[in-house]
Amino acid sequence: MAKKKPADPANGSAPAARQVPMREFSRSLPMSLLRAREAVMRQFRPSLRQNGLTEQQWRILRALAAIDAVEVTELARTAFLLGPSLSRILRDLEARHLIERKTAKEDQRRSMVSISEKGVKLMAVVAPTSEAIYAEITRRFGARKLTELQEMLGELEQCLSGLGSVDEAIAEE
Amino acid sequence: MAKKKPADPANGSAPAARQVPMREFSRSLPMSLLRAREAVMRQFRPSLRQNGLTEQQWRILRALAAIDAVEVTELARTAFLLGPSLSRILRDLEARHLIERKTAKEDQRRSMVSISEKGVKLMAVVAPTSEAIYAEITRRFGARKLTELQEMLGELEQCLSGLGSVDEAIAEE
DNA sequence: GAGAGATATTTAACATGTTAAGTGAATTCG
């Protein structure tokens, strides 16, 4: 495969065929966040996969490791998963005996979820590698810078969370 | 590598049932990035949805708007989609006549994709609202801070992209 | 110039994201 593609006349600007006026696509905030996250997750996925876990399943186990038991709704908030996704994943994790479930006595609607012994053992296997990867990322990017980045991300989240959507604010005028 | 395991006994909160030593979950970088991105996308999704577009479909149209025609592989890179996803979405967009496809003459394997007239018109409808939302986000978060954030995200991506995975670097010892 | 390998794209299969609807249990209120 020595052949070069002849074209690609300036990958940045392009001939602009039928240009609709917009920011350059690749520089949009959603894309920046998506690419950054993907770059990070690409580091973790192989290790997780080796242990038969997806990113989301790992999130759930981690969320469960810190507590005794939680209701599904609360877990969804912690692991940042939507109800339906969580519901499916819990079904699977339960079948694999990595978690346990029992309905709450005082409210039959609620289901209390907790990590099982097997789940704890699996975490003990995965955690060291996971932590090592995180440490390496921190080293490469810089610990201070990493903290700074996380603070900015938190602020961004904050300033968009409050009070209705941006969309509404715009519709007002 | 780092053998220093902070152990983190006081993990900030939670009764800590069977604690496996790890960073507090909610402060991990992947979670920060995920939440931030979701906060941003939550602003755009309603408007896109109103126009019958998903986030990814919109990405593709935007990527196509700036150029005359691209091959699928190049488009996948630009829109940051995996091949299989792109393949499905293009099938759909073509059926809706928002894009056009024709196989390249010099290489029958390649398929050249371009946005259609109808696609351009749809973009013209969506773009103003989309830009307004972006402007509002910029206003709330601060233009300078936004630029700074994007730079950091770019650097993060950069420092993780080069040469092999973090995993390999760790396995080395 | 036929076959081995490389390349572009698609299909397959499974897991999750996303919105809407369904189910059963608790709560409210007339």
Next chain:
DNA sequence: CGAATTCACTTAACATGTTAAATATCTCTC
């Protein structure tokens, strides 16, 4: 009390993420 409402969770349906395999085409070598 009992119908209406709310609540916690699940199912359904469709779109995408993700990896592996299949297809078709092209390129290169012998």
